[in-house]
Amino acid sequence: MTLNYQDVMTADLSALTDVSGAWKKMGDRFGELKTAYETNVQGVLTNGNWQGASFGAQQDYAAATGFEYGAAKAEALAIASLLTDAHTELVRLQKAVKDLVQDAEEKKYKVDSSGKATYIGYDNLSGQEKYALQHDPDYPRLLAQARENAQSWTDSIAKAVKAVDEADQSVKRALSRATSDTALDGFGIGGFNAHAEGDLAKAGKPEPKGKKDEGWVAEGESEASGPGTGTSATGPNAAAGKLAEAEAHADLGRASAQGSLTNGPMKLAGEAEAYVGAKAGVAGGITNEGIRGEATAFAGAEASAKGTADAGPVGVYGRAEAKAGAEAGVSAGATVDGVHAGAEAFAGAKAGAGAGADIGGIGAGATAEGWAGIGAGADATFEKGADGKFTIGTKVGVAVGLGGQLGWEVTVDPGKIGDTASDAANAIGDGVNAIGDGISSAGDAIGSLF
Structure with a gap:
């Protein structure tokens, strides 16, 4: 729970010293119990009268019990020290907040229950004084200055309250760590903490930020939009050659997400997107990068997902997509990044998948789609993608009622x-x-x- 202004102003911190004293007494008592146990239980059985496997087992357990008494002493004394440090630090920071409030009030700023300061210096003026002030040419400037100063007091108080909350969170972390046994000594994990740290400055530090050397590291992002409509047109661009593009869309909704998990040489990555609406586009021209032309139109809904799994130079990939609606397209071109030609016309629904493997940067895979509707399509590609990968592939399909499309691809x-x-x-x-x-x-x- 985050502390607010009222929490800080009303907190009674005196109990921390009493609790600290109780924990210190408990730690001292555990030390006495350790000595008594080792002398009167563990030690008395080592006179040589009892030997064998059972004696060895008893001594192992007795040693572990004695260790836990010592660990309990260390944990209790560490907590006592942490509570003493907490009292000192929290009292100091609480006083800083109260001193700020007192300074503000002495300068005629009222601080409400949320820590917000308001100037009240004009409230006690007589009617004649208020009238004169309100007709003073500097009155607007004085009001603006008062509001600016009030905001400054509010910000300073909020910063001081935040410092108290951060110290409180530090105490919480330190106490949690002091009571957590993660070592295998004694009875093992879950006993008393023989290594408890009693210095608040050390034990209360936040966990380090950034990537860890071990464990999975996650990254990802997502976005969504719609409904919306729009158009765009560019070109021709004389500097780069002759190029013109036009696009129009009417979106009911768009959504996309992508993410990855990395652990050393192993990486899992995936992305997904969905679209509902209608869109059409046309582009073509001759540029310094090559010749290309295409026209596309689509109305309906589509969704796709793809993922990869890599372990060093070896990886596998897969993707799936589904589409329902009507689409048509034709494209052809030759650029510095490759050549591409294809045509397709389809109405109905289709779903497809692709899978393959990659070794050292060279991959091979197959694609397949099932079509329910009417249409035909063919495509041949040798091109470089935005990610720098080259793709070589072809696919062909036809459907009158039920049908489909098959293809293959090689990636470099x-x-x-x-x-x-x-x-x-x-x-x-x-x-x-x-x-x-x-x-x-x-x-x-x-x-x-x-």
Whole structure:
């Protein structure tokens, strides 16, 4: 729970010293019990009259019990120290808040129950004084200055309250850590904490931020929009060549999400998106990057999801999509990033999936779609995507009622190929060095025989 202004102003912190004293007495008492147990229970059985496996087991348990008495003492004394530090720090920070409020009130600012300051210096003026003030040419400036000062007091008080809350959270973390046994000594995890830290400045630190060396690290983002409509048009662009584009859409809704989980060389990644509405576009021209032209239209709903799993240079991927509505499109072009040609016309519903594997940056996979409706399509691609990967593939399909589409694809990731080659070169270099070291050691060993 986050502390607010009222919590800070009304808190009675005196009980912390009483509780601290009680914990110290408890710690001292646990120390006495440890001594008594080791002397009167554990020690009395070591006179040599009892031997064997049962005696050994009893001594192991007795040693663990004695250890826990000592751990209980350490934990109790650490908590006593933490509570003493907490009292000192919280009292200091609480006083800082109260001193700010007192200073504000002395300067005729009233602080309400939420910590907000308001200037009341004009409230006690006589009627004649108020009239004169309100007709003073500087009156608007004086009011603005009073409001600005009031906000400054409010901000300072809020900052001081936040400092108390942060200290309170620090105490909470420290006490939780002091009572958590994660070591395997004694009876193991879950006993008293023999390593409890009694210094609040050390024990109350927040967990470090940023990526950890071990464990899964998650990243992700999502967005949603709609309904909405819009159009856009660009070109021609004389500087880059002849290029023109136009687009129109009427969206009922759009949504997308993507994320990843990484743990060392292992990475799981995925993304999904959905769309409902209608859209149409046309683009074409000759630019310094090549020649291309396309026209598309779609009305209906579509959704897709895809994911990858990589472990070093080896990975697998899969994707699925579904669409219901009507669409038509034609495209062709040749650019510095590849060539592409395709045409499709379809009305109805379809669902598809693709899967493949990737080793060292070179992947191969297959695609399949099931169609319910009427339509035909064909596509051939050799192009470079925005992620730098090259895709080579083809697919063809037809449906009159029920039908479908089949295809294949090969992907080439130059960046991943380079990383794999670099890793392999390093591994070979390490292996050569290891062989050289082995030969040298063998030579030394043989020489020592003569």
